[in-house]
Amino acid sequence: MNDIIFLASAGEPVTRTPLYVLMVYMGLLLALGILSSRFFRGTSKDYFVASQSIGPFMLLMSVFGTTMTGFALVGSSGKAFSQGIGTYGLMASWSGLLHSAVFFAIGIKLWSFGKKYGYVTQIQFFRDRFDSKQLGYLLFPILVLLIIPYLLVGLISVMKVVQPITSGMFPDTFGLPDKVLPNGKSITHPLSGGVPGWLSGLVVSTVVLFYVFFGGVRSAVWANTFQTVVFMITGVVAFYMIADKLGGVASAAEIVKNHAPDKLIREGSIGNWHFFSYLLIPLSVGMFPHLFQHWLTAKNAKSFRLTVIAHPICIAIVWVPCILIGIWAAGLYAAGDLRIPPLPGGGPNANAALATMVRTLVENPLLSGLLMSGILAAIMSSLDSQFVCLGTxxxxxxxxAAVGKEKYSDRQLIFLSRAFIVVIVLVSYFMALYLQGSSVFSLGVWCFSGFAALFPLVFAAVYWKRASLGGAVGCILATLVSWCYFFYQDIFLDAGAGHGEYLVQGVMPVTFVFLASAAGMILGSLLTEPPAKETIKKFFPTLS
Amino acid sequence: MIDSHSSSGSKLVWVFFLLLFFAHQDFWFWSDDSLVLGFLPMGLAYHALFSVACSGLWAFACFRSWPEKLEQWADEDGVPGENPSST
Known part of the structure; x- marks a missing residue:
């Protein structure tokens, strides 16, 4: 490996071409927003669910693009950098099995209720199913609070990706003080001259805001489709370029085998029960409000088929290269041939592994710019859906729900939605600035844990006639209390310190939150009045 | 409950689902550091194939156990104004 040295070399001029490519890409997104707005019919139904006109391919791309965020690219490669190949089994293969199961068993049913009864949000469904307007007021703040960490995952990923890739481009404007090594020698800061997080986050938020403003969910679907194609193609290209630079995939694997062999196995880094308990995380897709909204955009139920079938393959196409790049980075780092930007407390910042590999190994500036655009595409394709969904x-x-639909015109409803989106974007942006140093993977896991723990609510709502309002409230409160307890233990008391990840009795905390939630649903339902006969008839009709 | 899935097809789907569910916990490759095709770690290769198998399972589900009647029910005339907060 002595002939391949990727350490940053101070003083070398750095081309800004990748940044120009990214600017062109952003321009294309803005143009797409304007174009999609020409198809906007001016009604709130069109703004919120694209008049249920989305076909199979766009549904696949928008659903897949929405579920794959910075967590999938930045988080997966970062986690593989620190924990090895087991990262794929923890998230990707469980998701391949369970995401599609949820789309098939839950998504199609919810789409049919949405179509039949005119829902545009999942809270409308839960209100009707459990015969309670107040249930919506309980659920709304919880869903918003859970979605905000998801937005933060995206924005923090943007900040973490752009700065390393653009380092050295603006030494005068964004220069950072040199780092002093323990031996007294000073070196150029690896992020010096890179576009700082506050600026990259601001630009991405503004661009996404711009195109969702124009056409609502239709713009989000169009942009998602475009961006998903971009990030899948660029991911494969990045993989090829990086492997080529390392002398081929076999040579890259040898580096890992020689310098970081623990990354090739799960022994020592992931326990059996820990691995198993991750199965609960993908159930979160059943409760993602933005995914519910995407399901409702489907033209017909058959549009789901391609999504259900192709989703696991799409996951593999994105995750396998990311995991390999992550473990290759670990091998290079262990060999002393790759400098990963450090965390404030020392040690490498695993989240920067992917960006650093692209920055140092992809020497063609045009391709480097395309790859940066691809990574941001994955992130923005989730942000847009979440922004639209929160407004909706x-x-x-x-x-x-509070004042009745007749009080407002369609135009006013769309205005309200847009105003709320602006507020959420501002809140998320400033929170992301404050939490820039947080682990993308951990933040994502806590967000998914909350949604996954609410899965018994949606499952019981569509499959259990006896599920009642008491059960729904029990389920939500049990989730809230137990999630807050474990979150506090992990984040504020740092209960997982020194173990890599916070586990309770060797399993993910979501296990206990999920059990509490399911118990709340079952006990609450059995101890209270069953739903009215009309409700049962409405949601469990006899089909001839 | 709305359930128009072909019952034999549905049962098979969920049997295969359970098989895959347990196959996910591949403790037999837990510490196998061999490289498939010279570059792919065994544990990763296995799970990549697992993803392909999942796709196969859901293709089978879509063609053997599709909820046709539910789809027809949804496509019948909706109930406008049923949901006061709907747009």
Whole structure:
């Protein structure tokens, strides 16, 4: 490996071409937003669910693009950098099995209820199913609070990706003080001259805001489709370029075998029960409000087929290269041939592994720019759906639910939705600035844990006639209390310190939150009045 | 409950689902550091194939156990105004 040295070399001029490529990409997204707005029919139904006109391919791309965020690219490669190949089994293969199971067993049913009864948000469904307007007021803040960490995952990923890739481009404007090594020698800061997080986060938030403003969920679907194609193609290209630079995939694997062999196995880094308990995390897709909204955009139930079948393959196409790049980075780092930007407390910043590999190994500036655009595409394709969804929920589940639809015109409803989106974008942006140093993977896991723990609510709502309002409230409160307890233990008391990840009795905390939630649903339902006969008839009709 | 899935097809789907569910816990490759095709770690290769098998399972589900009647029910005339907060 002595002939391949990737350490940053101070003083070398760095081309800004990758940044120009990224600017062109952003311009294309803005143009797409304007174009999709020409198809906007001016009604709130079109703004919120694209008049249920989305076909199979766009549904696949928008659903897949929405579920794959910075967590999938930045988080997966970072986690593989620190924990090895087991990362794939923890998240990707469980998701391949369980995401599609949820789309098939839950998604199609919810789409059919949405189509039949005119829902645009999941809270509308839960309100009707459990015969309670107040349930929506309980659920709304919880869903918003859970979605905010998801937005933060995206924005922090943007900040973590852009700065390393652009380092050295603006030494005068964004220069950082040299780092002093323990031996007294000073070296150029690896992030010096890179576009700082506050600026990259601001630009991405503004671009996403711009195109969702124009066409609502239709713009999000169009942009998601475009961006998903971009990030899948660029991911494969990045993999090829990096492998080529390392002398081929076999040579790259040898580096890992020689310098970081622990990354090739799970022994020592992931326990059996720990691995198994990750199965609960993918169930979160059943409760993601933004995914519910995407399901409702489907033209017909058959549009789901391609999504259900192709989703696991799409996951593999994105995750396998990311995991390999992550373990290759670990091998190079262990060999002393790759400098990963450090965390404030020392040690390498695993989240920067992917960006550092692209920055140092992809020497073609055009391709480097395309790859940066691809990574941001994955992130923005989730952000847009989440922004639209929050606006939709606020308008329909709070404003319209409180004062009635007749009080507002369609134009006013869309205005309210847009105003709420702006507020959420501002809040998320400033929180992301404050939490820039947080682990993308951990933040994502806590967000998914909350949604996964609420899965018994949606499962019981569509499959258990006896599920009642008491059960729904029991389920939500049990989730809230137990999630807050474990979150506090992990984040504020740092209970997982020194173990790599916070586990309770060797399993993910979500296990206990999920059990509490399921118990709340079962006990709450059995101890209270069953749903009215009309409700049962409405949601469990006899089909001939 | 709305359930128009072909019952034999549905049962098979969920049997295969359970098989895959347990196959996910591949403790037999836990510490196998061999490289498939000279570059792919065994544990990763196995799970990549697992993803392909999942896709196969859901293709089978879509063609053997599709909820046709549910789809027809949803496509019948909706109930406008049923949900007061719907748009």
């Amino acid at each position: 929920m606020f308008t329909n589940d709070v404003v319209v």
